[in-house]
Amino acid sequence: MSEPLPLIELLLPLAVVVPIVAATLPLALGLRYDDVGWSVAAVTSVGLVGIAGAVAAEVYTAGRFAHELGGYQPPVGIELVADELSAAVLVLIAVVAAATLAFSRVAGPRGNAFYSGYLLLTGGLSGVVLTGDLFNLFVFLEIVGLTTYALIAADRSGASAYASLKYLMLGTVGASLYLVGVGYVFLATGSLNMLDLQTQIVEQASYTDPLIQAGFAFIVAGFALKIALFPVHTWQPDAYQRAPDSVTVFVAALVSTAGAYALIRVTYTVFTVDFLLANDAITTVLLVVTGVSILAGSVLAAMQSDLKRMFAYSSVAQFGMIAAAVALANEWALLGGIVHLLGHGLLKFGLFLAAGLLALGYGARRVEDLASLARRAPYTAGSLAVLGLALVGIPPSIGFLGKWYIAFGAVQESGAGGGAVGIGIAAVIFISTLFTLAYVARLIEQLYFAGVGLDDGHGEGVADTDEHGGNVVADGGQAADHDADDPISPKSGAPTTLGVPDRVPTGAFVVLLLATATAVALGFAGATFADLFDPFLSEVFA
Template identity: 40%
Template sequence: MSVLLALVVAVPLLGAVLPLLVGRRSRASRLLTGGVLFVQFGLAVAVTAAVSRHGRLSYVVGALPSEVGIGLAADAVTSVFLLLVAGSAVAFFVAVRTEHTAYGDSLWLLLVAGLSGVTVTADVFNLYVFLEISGLAAYALVATGRGASAALAAFRYLLVGTAGATLYLLGVGYLYVATGTLSMAGLSTALPAIGYDSTLVVASFALVAVGLGVKIALFPLHTWKPAAYATSPADVSALLATLVSTIAGYGLVRLTFEVYTFGFLTDVPAARVALLVAGAVSVVAGGILTLRQTDVRRLLAYSSVLQFGLVVVAIGLATPAAVTGALVLLVSHAVSKGGLFAAFGLLASDFDLKTVADYAGFVRDAPLFTVAASVVFASLVGLPPTAGFAGKWYVALGAVAAESWTIAALVVGSTLLSLLYVGRVVETMVFDSSTTDASDRVGGESTVQSHVRADGGRLHSGSLTRASFVLAVAGVVVVALGLWSSDLAAWFHPVVEGWL
């Protein structure tokens, strides 16, 4: 069964060639790409089932020694994020993606292959390779957006992302110089032997953490994200918002506790303090920056700075409850942001609804959309019974267990900050009647009458239907994850317990 780990990466990686073979035949490209994605999702389900039955899986491609081979591994934590990658990719491809080109579909599969590789790799250098595969695909997908702004956003994303990957690679180089191995399992035993407080080890952790911090988009390393997500097509921004920073955050969790281990944070308290401070600054700065936004998709992008700040804070706390909270937050944030970016991106594309003010009184035209959006927003705030609440609750419990009252207050404060920006959006959609006619939203009555309003003044569009459906599904998922969060935590428990 361990060969499944190789297939879950190889299938989308090799499948990325298929759309290019059919050239301009978009229907054939869509069918081939969709088929590959469904196969990969089936493989992810099979990996999860195998982990459930047999525990941790490991595989080395070509049966080479782990020190020189491509090592892959999966445990209970890995399986959830692998399912997230595979499930999101196929869901957005089917429900949101409309413009199919061989080039774009190939990039979609490359992104999925790279992120799947990051999820299952057991080697710190191969993690870099998979980060670069997914990064290059992401840069190119952002560039598929229309206009010069998309090209500029993609170029900035490329520059900043390359800098982050370079810092990560330097950290890996320091690890190899210090230990002579790149295997995660080998590093976890070699590092304590040479001393956690070794200059090489401390420097490597700083470089790795900052490099992944760029990918996560922590403040002040976040500058690439708002423009990249706001100018991308709806399907691209949804996929990136769901997976790119989420998988980078998962990588930081895994490297911190599986490679450097809890002993490093204990022996080098400055590392723990740095994580707590960086996370706290990102929470506060992200909240303030989000409150200043008027463009909905930029608001969503900036809010991720706050959300991932909480994840980093939880890593710094390094208690079982806090680390569990970090993992739950990563999953809940991915589902919430993917649904929101997909829905608002579709309406921005079809109806030019971009700012918060454009959605004034929107509940009259799209009640299902508004209700579903409110539920998903509630998860971002951290309100029960959503998964966002469960994640913040675990982090708060971890702060209390560590007697870190400042961090506990920060978690509560983050909820209040989130409530301010979410409340502004929801209040505008439900109670603001300043825009009484949908024609004001798109700047021309004739255009609106033919494309937006019909039959009693409600919005009628395939895009609105798809947007409402995606948000409704996301809302159901975040509520279900919240209601069964104890089961999700129990699924994570054996791995988290082993880390700490």
């Protein structure tokens, strides 16, 4: 008889299977019960937070562990692996998935089909970060892609359907390129297991083998589409802008984050840092492309007036920094890339949540709609301002740590013979920071200084319930009583207290404040991040 599996090892398949199986329940139970989807999603998401926390606790106390699916030994069998990197991203996925529900309950969509897609996407994301097999990674990426396409079009509007179709076309191209790259690597090595490939690339081929080089190039090109690097970024602004607000919060925080995680994982676990050092031409091209993406994304973001498009173009720049950190093949830069990966997911969750709450309560979707909102919604506006400054990289914040480590690694790489390219990456990060400061300053100027001579009245907001029965809370600002011609009046149709939309859902409001506080608090955790990821970095750069 075979020995029973350790309980902790079973958490890895549970992290994937539980949300995927639970995705069938809203549809099945929906045949008899209406609106059961949110409850199923909430219970499942809270359970996933517990699973992710237990996995992270085991990894950070006892080290890496794996689970062999079906009992088949790798490299023939498929394994799920938890290490310092995957555990951190798994925790991010679980926490954001659970936190998003506080907003989606009020903002919608509310159908059982939506929550089935939401749970399926959560399971796919968990699979992406835990799988130790290249082809299995493709399967989970496709689960993520297909469910994302559906969720973006969840409100059934023509604009969201177009954005979803655009994402579908480009996402399919990206997945195809990735699969072609995996095929080249398999032809050269005969293996798909990530750790086994690390050995087989050396034993069966070489770092300069044309098949290995072509495989890496196709895989990176596929990931470039998935994480929206310039110039193959065009799906992202439309998808983020046109998707329902709760979908944008979830997708912007996690989907491209999972793609960027996969880029780090495949580059350093499969191809290794030695491949990058042996192929200067490939790394130089990567650094040039990522540098252009950083600058282009920042410039395009500064040109936007729509809040969601602004933050979407910002992601093009931020993921360019993460990809540059990967290409630098430097320990400090990679640490910065990992920190920025986690920090960017948190920041974009908070920024899109704040934007969604302001749109829900005040109809504010463009920069000019934010005029004087800080007086009527001080806490929500304050969170948006703080998270924006964290995106700029103002210390103390998680945004500062990631940028600092990447830039430091780039300068260090140039001093070690990296030449002008390393200095160039540090320079574009600095220029990008100035552009980010420019558009974040526009937001703050509108929130706090636009229309300062107007009288907002003196009514106080009170706690109440919204039209769907969910709790709402006053944001602490002054009420307004303006007519439709007043330039700072709320949009018609927004939920109101005493005639004023100065309320936000209680759960989402608390989540936003916690996300803001966490983004600032993690700015003091530089040494902690270095300690947590030291085992992973030591193995990569051994």
